[in-house]
Amino acid sequence: MEKILQVKDLELSFNTFGGEVKAIRGVNFDLYKGETLAIVGESGSGKSVTTKSIMRLLPESSAEFKNGEILFGGRDLTKLSDKEMQKIRGKDISMIFQDPMTSLNPTMPIGRQITEPLLKHQKISKSEARKVAIDLLRLVGMPKPELRMKQYPHQFSGGQRQRIVIAISLACNPQVLIADEPTTALDVTIQAQILELMKDLQKKIDTSIIFITHDLGVVANVADRVAVMYGGKIVEIGTVDEIFYNPQHPYTWGLLSSMPSLDTEDAKLYAIPGTPPDLLDPPKGDAFALRSEYAMKIDMEMDPPFFKISDTHMAATWLLHPDAPQVEPPLSVIERMKKFPGSRYYEGSAN
């Protein structure tokens, strides 16, 4: 498959009064054409910073690339000038933000906001741009688009606003679409509509999506592949089935078992103890070791490398080292593994 975007050994720090916050500590991933890659993790794990660094939206005054490169169309995005970056932003790579109220300009009719990227990036007249904008609004399912072009963001509901934001981001047929928690601020029913819309549109224009969220239900719904981030690193990456049915990293286990499924009985919910690591002073060794009941001595000493489970599945945990003891994952994870051919708990095909 064709690689659209490659992130290699990315390291990024913020210089603050308190010292250097190592927000991203060596992130590697590829994005293939037409796929949806979901990045999950708790707040502060570096998922938003990773994507904002791809878009170069971080403040230059405090954010500093320490190492690595972001390759897109043969160019390293970390090295581009602001001017060059402006030609890519909104055209080849565009972004949908979490809060549709604050990401739209409240003083500008939405029609002008949708035509803005068109007029900037494409050589078309205002009336042509208007036509395209109306088509876009129709595409995202907005009734009476001609009329609504003149209206302001406050005249729309939350779900409609997010549709407008999606229309803007799709205006120039981007190759990469970054969606940073696009449905977190929305209700479940509206969320379901927006997710369906995004999947539909992806099929139509064959764009690649990086989808950031902390809702594992949403991940299961939209993703082809999943990257799990913790403490500024990717700790596990694989196809959606591999991550949900054959997870290997203790942090992924914790995430999956701390969410009650609709048939979880009254048993106590598994809670990951403790709090995320302080990236001002990242812990030595495996950042998750202090919260993990599976931690071994080596976890306190050395950072685990990636171990390969399949061609598409990797996890950074010493538990996968040939010399590591076999451990039992939490019960709910074993239940999941029973459904996955190739895992050691597989119980034959149920369906």
Next chain:
Amino acid sequence: MAEKLLEIRNLKQHFNVGKANEVKAVDGISFDIYKGETLGLVGESGCGKSTTGRSIIRLYDATDGEVLYEGENVHGKKSKKDLKKFNRKMQMIFQDPYASLNQRMKVMDIIAEGIDIHGLAKNSKEREKMVFDLLDTVGLNKEHANRYPHEFSGGQRQRLGIARALAVDPDFIIADEPISALDVSIQAQVVNLLKELQEEKGLTYLFIAHDLSMVKYISDRIAVMYFGKMVELAPADDLYNNPMHPYTQSLLSAIPLPDPNYERNRVRKSYDPASHNYAEGEDVRMREITPGHFVDCSEREFEALKAGSLKV
């Protein structure tokens, strides 16, 4: 759990009454809350679930209807002394752990505020001990008492909110989306804490949320609201396995589950209020279909649902 702790009778909460922009946030809902149970209240934003909680605890003066706490009306004219009595029995945990703690007060004073108002501690030594005990109960320690809220993480702040609610030894706690602002890994910690406290102290909860899988996990019974009305009320398992009102069905079909196989085969239902085809003046109200399972329906729908559920 047959004993009723709270009875809500035809509660109405309208805003901007008499003006053009009158909002009927809560429009005549009735339900009971039993001693020791957790009642989950779900619905989309703007359906009036938070307003219901706030009217029950008298943060708003109800437009109409009654809230009976152990048989006594909470609303209506009350002397300061009577009000104090209710305030001790009912407490609230808020959604936003950042906005609901006074940044300029130390944890000690935040938690002890209720103790001071109700005069529960005889001297400062006892007050201190009570606060330390409360911190211990919610999984923090006494060193935290001299800190300010900004020194805590979101999950820890929510624990402080819980400690503050517990300070006056209440029987009934309204938790208004207590975990929505927290990370997934921290949500489980807070939910477990709430469950433990319930077992220990026999607390009764009204748990307001829009995250349905968490609600199902913590609740004994669940009520679904839609545009200021209650549309369905049933035991938690019953509601999930056999949702009867079309709105509940559409809500359930919209929750994404952490299970890719399930997600690939999901069929989403949408709800159109016009689909009921109610005749003018038709008597639509909550009716009991099976024991404990109430649905907002007309006489005609009631018969159909009853016939349908008999087959199951």
